[in-house]
Amino acid sequence: LDFTAMLGLFAVVAALLAGLAGWWFLVGSQQSSRDSDTQAAAAQPPAKDEGGKKKKKGAAEPKQGLPPKKEKRDDKKEQKHPQQVCMFKGHSSDILQLRFSGTCKVAGTVAEDRRLIVWDLKSLPPAQLMNLPLELDHGVGCAFSPDDKFVAVAMGRSREVRIYKTKGAKEGVQMQFKTNHTHGILSLDWSFDGKFIVTFSDDPKDTIRVFKPTGDLLGQINPGALVVYSCAVSPDSRFISCATMQCDARIWEVGTGKDGYKLQGKAMELTE
Numbered sequence: 001l002d003f004t005a006m007l008g009l010f011a012v013v014a015a016l017l018a019g020l021a022g023w024w025f026l027v028g029s030q031q032s033s034r035d036s037d038t039q040a041a042a043a044q045p046p047a048k049d050e051g052g053k054k055k056k057k058g059a060a061e062p063k064q065g066l067p068p069k070k071e072k073r074d075d076k077k078e079q080k081h082p083q084q085v086c087m088f089k090g091h092s093s094d095i096l097q098l099r100f101s102g103t104c105k106v107a108g109t110v111a112e113d114r115r116l117i118v119w120d121l122k123s124l125p126p127a128q129l130m131n132l133p134l135e136l137d138h139g140v141g142c143a144f145s146p147d148d149k150f151v152a153v154a155m156g157r158s159r160e161v162r163i164y165k166t167k168g169a170k171e172g173v174q175m176q177f178k179t180n181h182t183h184g185i186l187s188l189d190w191s192f193d194g195k196f197i198v199t200f201s202d203d204p205k206d207t208i209r210v211f212k213p214t215g216d217l218l219g220q221i222n223p224g225a226l227v228v229y230s231c232a233v234s235p236d237s238r239f240i241s242c243a244t245m246q247c248d249a250r251i252w253e254v255g256t257g258k259d260g261y262k263l264q265g266k267a268m269e270l271t272e
Helices: 002-044
Strands: 095-100 108-110 116-122 126-134 141-144 152-153 160-165 173-178 185-190 197-201 207-211 217-222 228-233 239-244 247-255 260-270
Touching: 002 185, 095 141, 108 141, 116 152, 152 247, 185 228, 207 239, 217 247
Parallel strands: 141 185, 217 260
Antiparallel strands: 095 108, 108 116, 116 126, 141 152, 152 160, 160 173, 185 197, 197 207, 207 217, 228 239, 239 247, 247 260
16 A cells, blocks of 8 residues: 555544544443432432422422413302392203293293293292293294283294293193294284284395284285394384384384274384
């Protein structure tokens, strides 16, 4: 070999020896550090918990940097508003409407659990006068007769009206009639004189229909508006009103005319 080749071989061997020496030094320093930590831990007394008891060997130490666990809230404790008087409990699903009777002696609720519950308001919390399952359908609205003896229920799927006795769960339906609405019923009202029942839906034409409690049609109302938001009966049972998206209230009259007791027609329109 010439001098240049020998010099290169010598440089490679020197680099290998330097790398081996560095690795040996690193391993030795790590081992000495472990030995010193073990000796320091053996010299310390056993740790105690907050109660003064010695911790068992192998017990899991709490992880550093994690937030403390939050205490579980007791969901059974109900939050009560300071002005809350009572609570109606009895339904197992969403309540769609609560309606007080004209005498305020009873109230009715209908829900998606297909039940009608009539509540006795003579004592608080109210007791259940009737808990009635509605067969194959659910109620979307309810209303009471003026004497509180009957309660009318508007059905969601069949779009019919059923009338029950307030205390007659075993007697079943007393009256039942179709409303012929093409869309779902939104609300139901029983006039204060007890002579007619009003159903309100989002039908594009016959939005409001007026019936006798026997099911005879007294008339139908097409407000002539794209959207009707609500419907109401006046306390003297003379007028039926509705609120529309045109920022006005339109009123129709119900009474006795040449053709007898029926929907007489539009009486007035309230606008700005």
